[in-house]
Each structure stands twice: as C-alpha cells, then as structure tokens.
Amino acid sequence: MAVVLPFETNEPSLDALLRLVKPDMDRVNATILARTGSDVAMIPEVANHLISGGGKRLRPMLTLACAALSDYRGEGHVKLAAAVEFMHTATLLHDDVVDESDMRRGKLAARKLWGNEASVLVGDFLLGQAFKMMVEVGSLTCLDILSTAACVIAEGEVMQLSAAKNTETSEDDYLAVIRGKTAELFAAACEVGAVLGQRPKVEQGACRSYGMNLGIAFQLVDDALDYGGSQAKLGKNVGDDFREGKITLPVVLAFRRGDAEERAFWKRCLEGGASDDAALSHAVGLLTKHRALSDTIERARHYGAIAKDALALFPAGGAKDALSEAVDFCISRAH
Incomplete structure (x- = not known):
C-alpha cells in the first residue's frame, strides 16, 4: 500500500540542533517534569x-535555537520553550478526542486509557501551566505572541472541523487551515x-517567517506520509486521515485532477464514510x-526554501546552520 516518495541523496538530521540546545533542553525537560506535578494523581x-512518548520536542528546540541565534543571554527562553511544548501537548490531547484517534506517538492515545474527559481536562491544565510560565518570564510581547497563537490554533482546528469531509475544499482553504492549526505554533515558538x-x-519577523514556513512544510510532509509512509514515522496508523474523512492536500490535488468517477469515489469515502482498507488502497x-x-x-x-531564505538576515554560525538543517530534516521524513 505504501508508495515511494521522491527524495534527495543526503540524509539531514536534527543532530546539530540537538547539540546546540542540549544544555538548555535538559533544563526545559526538568521544567516540564516539575510543572506536570499535581496533587491530583491523574x-x-x-x-x-x-x-514521555518519544516526541522530538522540535518546537521548544526552535525557541531555544532562535534565542541562541539572537544572542539571548537570559533565562526566560527555558520557561517559554516549556510553555510551547505544553501548548503543543495540550492540542494533541484535544485533537485525539476530536478525531477519535486510537494511537499517538506509536502507543495508545491518552483518551483510550483514561477517557475523553480526562484528556480534555489535562490538556486544559497544561495550557494553564503554559500561561503561568509565560507570565513568569515577564515579557508582555512574548505573552501576546503565544496567547495569540493559542487563539489562532483553536481557529485553525475549527476551520479543519468545518472543512472535514468537504471535498470542495480548495488548496488555498486547506493552506489556511494548516497555517492556523500547525504552523502558527512553529512561528510563535x-x-x-x-x-x-x-x-x-525585521529579525523578529524573519524568525517568525522561518517558523511559519517550516510549520507548513512539516504539515504537508505529514499529509503525504499518512498515505505513503509508515506507522513508525507517523506515530499513528497509516491512513488515519483517510478513515477520519480529513481533507488534506494530497486529496485536494487528486480530487481536482480526477475524472467524474474518481471524484465520486472520494465523495463516497470521505463524505459518506466508506473508507475501509480496500478503499484506502484504491x-x-x-x-x-x-x-x-x-x-x-x-x-x-x-515552503522549506522560504524558511531557509528567512535565515539569510543572520550571520553564519552554528545556530543558523542547525536551523537550516532542521528544515531539510523535516522534509526528508518523506522517505
């Protein structure tokens, strides 16, 4: 069922980014563990x-790397990076409830173990902790950026809900969804x-542009992997988007390019819910x-090329190189 996607011969990795941020990332991880503590055991x-489910922690690493790129010497980046990870984790907990997903990061989704109610409420707890850390950092501008991102992410999720199962969704409509639900947090981070x-x-804007375009590229690769990847890479079941009736860019393109019979197939599967394994194979x-x-x-x-172009304002160095290779890594996941 899997297909071979095009790829380049080099094998980019996140190693340079990991090396760049490791000391600070250790502090971020300690902060994350401390801030998930509660007298409520669940x-x-x-x-x-x-x-602890094996996520790459890419978004908080981007916060730390952009702080390094900007020669920041304070302590606030650690709490903001932890806040970014909490925001991301909260959206995953909520998304799995909305999507009725069974798997997340290669294991059972929290909703399958503790129920939908607990997943939603713990997601709310993490959002609350994220905003507490933002306030503690004391930057109103950063608080504004991340709180705005929280609103935009929610809007993107609602837009996706509205577009679900709608085969008339255009490419522009879909890109607007992923700018909100995925790329906005990359940009803010x-x-x-x-x-x-x-x-x-101008440099703040360049970092935002880098994150936004990287986020779009990241989501588009995820969209392709749902049909042409592996469960190991996705951390969820291959074909979940199809089974859930999600309209993603590959579907938008195939629907537009198909004949009447093929379009009827997409409508039947995505709008009508006829999405078994045989339909997925077709x-x-x-x-x-x-x-x-x-x-x-x-x-x-x-979009990855646009992200890398945004870094051109900054002088050569380890942070710039690591951020550039992170773009190549995100796209290389397609093979």
Whole structure:
C-alpha cells in the first residue's frame, strides 16, 4: 500500500540542533517534569503518558535555537520553550478526542486509557501551566505572541472541523487551515526567541517567517506520509486521515485532477464514510496516478526554501546552520 516518495541523496538530521540546545533542553525537560506535578494523581499520569512518548520536542528546540541565534543571554527562553511544548501537548490531547484517534506517538492515545474527559481536562491544565510560565518570564510581547497563537490554533482546528469531509475544499482553504492549526505554533515558538534577544523587528519577523514556513512544510510532509509512509514515522496508523474523512492536500490535488468517477469515489469515502482498507488502497492508487503525493512534497520543499531564505538576515554560525538543517530534516521524513 505504501508508495515511494521522491527524495534527495543526503540524509539531514536534527543532530546539530540537538547539540546546540542540549544544555538548555535538559533544563526545559526538568521544567516540564516539575510543572506536570499535581496533587491530583491523574494529571501527571495522563500528561506524562504523552510527554514521555518519544516526541522530538522540535518546537521548544526552535525557541531555544532562535534565542541562541539572537544572542539571548537570559533565562526566560527555558520557561517559554516549556510553555510551547505544553501548548503543543495540550492540542494533541484535544485533537485525539476530536478525531477519535486510537494511537499517538506509536502507543495508545491518552483518551483510550483514561477517557475523553480526562484528556480534555489535562490538556486544559497544561495550557494553564503554559500561561503561568509565560507570565513568569515577564515579557508582555512574548505573552501576546503565544496567547495569540493559542487563539489562532483553536481557529485553525475549527476551520479543519468545518472543512472535514468537504471535498470542495480548495488548496488555498486547506493552506489556511494548516497555517492556523500547525504552523502558527512553529512561528510563535521561533518569534519569541528573537523577542527575548531584543532583536530588531525585521529579525523578529524573519524568525517568525522561518517558523511559519517550516510549520507548513512539516504539515504537508505529514499529509503525504499518512498515505505513503509508515506507522513508525507517523506515530499513528497509516491512513488515519483517510478513515477520519480529513481533507488534506494530497486529496485536494487528486480530487481536482480526477475524472467524474474518481471524484465520486472520494465523495463516497470521505463524505459518506466508506473508507475501509480496500478503499484506502484504491485511494493511494489514485494519489499516485495523479502525482498528488509527490506534488505535496514539492510544495513542502517550496515552503522549506522560504524558511531557509528567512535565515539569510543572520550571520553564519552554528545556530543558523542547525536551523537550516532542521528544515531539510523535516522534509526528508518523506522517505
């Protein structure tokens, strides 16, 4: 069922980024563990089930790396990075409830173990802790950026809910969804690093642009992997987007390029819920026929190139190189 997606011969990694931020990331991880503590036993149980589940912690690493890129010398980046990770974890807990997902990061979703109510409420707890840490840092600008991001992420999720099962969704409509639900947190995570460093507005904007375009590229690769990847890479079941009736870019492209019979198939599966394994196999065939997966990856490369261009304002150095390779790594997941 899996298809081979186009790839380049080099093998980028997050190693340079990991080396750059390791001392601070150790402090972030300690902060995360401390802030999930509660006298209510279920809260750390649910939170740590997901937080310790093998996620890359890419978003908080981006906060730390952009702070390094901006020559920040204070302590606030540690709490803001932890806040960013809590925001991300909260959205995952909430998303799994909305999507009725069974798997997350390669193991049972929290909702399958503790129920939907606990997942939602622990997500709310983590959001509350995130905002407490933002306030403790004492930067109104950073608080504004991250609180605005929380609103935009929620708007993106509602937009996705509205677009679900709607095969008339356009590419522009879909890109608006992923800018909100995924890329906004990448953008905010990067921007606050530059704000802490008190960099000029143009450099703050460059960090935001880097994060936004990296976030779009990251989500587009995820979209392609749902049809052409593996469970190990996704951390969830391959084909979940299809089974849940989600309209993603590969589907938008295949639907537009298909004939009347093929469009009827997509409507029947995504709008009508007829999405068994045989239908998924046929869907992958149509996506391959119309180059929908490979073109989705090409679009991801396009946004990745914009992200790397945003770094041009900054002088050469380890932070810039690590952030640039992080773009290549996110896109390389497609193979």
